[in-house]
Amino acid sequence: MGAAPHQYEITATYEEENRLINGVEKITFTNTGETPLSEVYLFLYPNRYLEKDAKWNNDFYRRTYPAEFNPGSIQILSISDTNGNDIAITRFSQGKTIAEIRLDTPLSPGDTFVFNVAFVSQIPERFGVFGAFRNWV
Numbered sequence: 001m002g003a004a005p006h007q008y009e010i011t012a013t014y015e016e017e018n019r020l021i022n023g024v025e026k027i028t029f030t031n032t033g034e035t036p037l038s039e040v041y042l043f044l045y046p047n048r049y050l051e052k053d054a055k056w057n058n059d060f061y062r063r064t065y066p067a068e069f070n071p072g073s074i075q076i077l078s079i080s081d082t083n084g085n086d087i088a089i090t091r092f093s094q095g096k097t098i099a100e101i102r103l104d105t106p107l108s109p110g111d112t113f114v115f116n117v118a119f120v121s122q123i124p125e126r127f128g129v130f131g132a133f134r135n136w137v
Contacts, residue, residue, distance in 0.1 A: 005029075005030040005032045006027070006028065006029055006030060007026075007027070007028040008025060008026070008027055008028075009025065009026040010023055010024070010025045010026075011023060011024050011025075012024075014137070016137075018122075019122060019123040019124070019125065019132045019137075020120060020121065020122060020123070021119075021120070021121040021123065022119075022120050023118070023119055023120075023121075024116055024117070024118045024119075025116065025117045025119065026114065026115075026116050027114070027115055027116070027117060028112060028113075028114050029107075029112065029113050029114075029115075030110070030111070030112045030113075031107045031108065031109050031110065031111055031112075031113075032109075032110075033109055034109055035109065036106035036107060036108050036109065037103065037106060037107045038102060038103055038106050038107075039090070039100050039101060039102045039103060040100075040101050040103065040107075040113065041098055041099065041100055041101070042076075042098070042099040042101065042117070043097065043098060044074045044076075044096060044097050044098070044099055045074070045097065045130070046072050046073050046074040046121045046122070046123075046130060047072075047073055047074055047095065047096040047097045048072075048095070048097055048130075049071060049072030049073070049124050049126075049130060050071050050072065050073050050095065050096060051071065051095070052069055063127075064126050064127055064128060064131075065124070065125065065126045065127075066125060066126070066127070066133055067125060069124075070124045070125055070126075071122065071124060072121075072122055072123055072124035072126075072130055072131070073121065073122045074119055074120070074121040074122075075119060075120050075121075075122075076089060076099065076117060076118070076119055077118040077119055077120060078116075078117075078118045079101065079115060079116070079117050079118075080115065080116050081113075081114070081115050081116075082114050082115070082116075087101055087115060088101075088102075089101060090102040101115075123137065
């Protein structure tokens with residue numbers, strides 16, 4: 001059995017008082033497709049909680065947030081390749097939940113690209129998925 005096509009190694013700390021996660025993620029990405037890739041995408045799930053969603057009413061927010069709405073987020077501090085060269089996010093989409101990284105050289109099928117992402121994530125005070133309340137995270 002071969003290695004997994006994508007690997008994620010995360011080193012992080014949790015700052016309980018401020019509900020912050022500070023970390024670095026090493027991502028090993030393999031092109032498992034049949035055509036070269038010019039970009040890769042990162043799903044920035046915490047940014048789903050960056051703003052109120054208009055499709056949910058105020059009653060939902062009163063039940064979900066114990067005090068009042070407060071945003072959750074992830075901020076990308078830096079992205080670099082294994083040589084330490086900076087890699088820029090070329091654009092965000094889907095309300096900052098998708099980040100596009102354009103590759104300097106297209107990634108051929110079967111080839112692997114390794115990069116590091118430094119980040120800080122704010123966990124909102126809320127009930128449910130991706131939330132913290134009192135001593136529950």
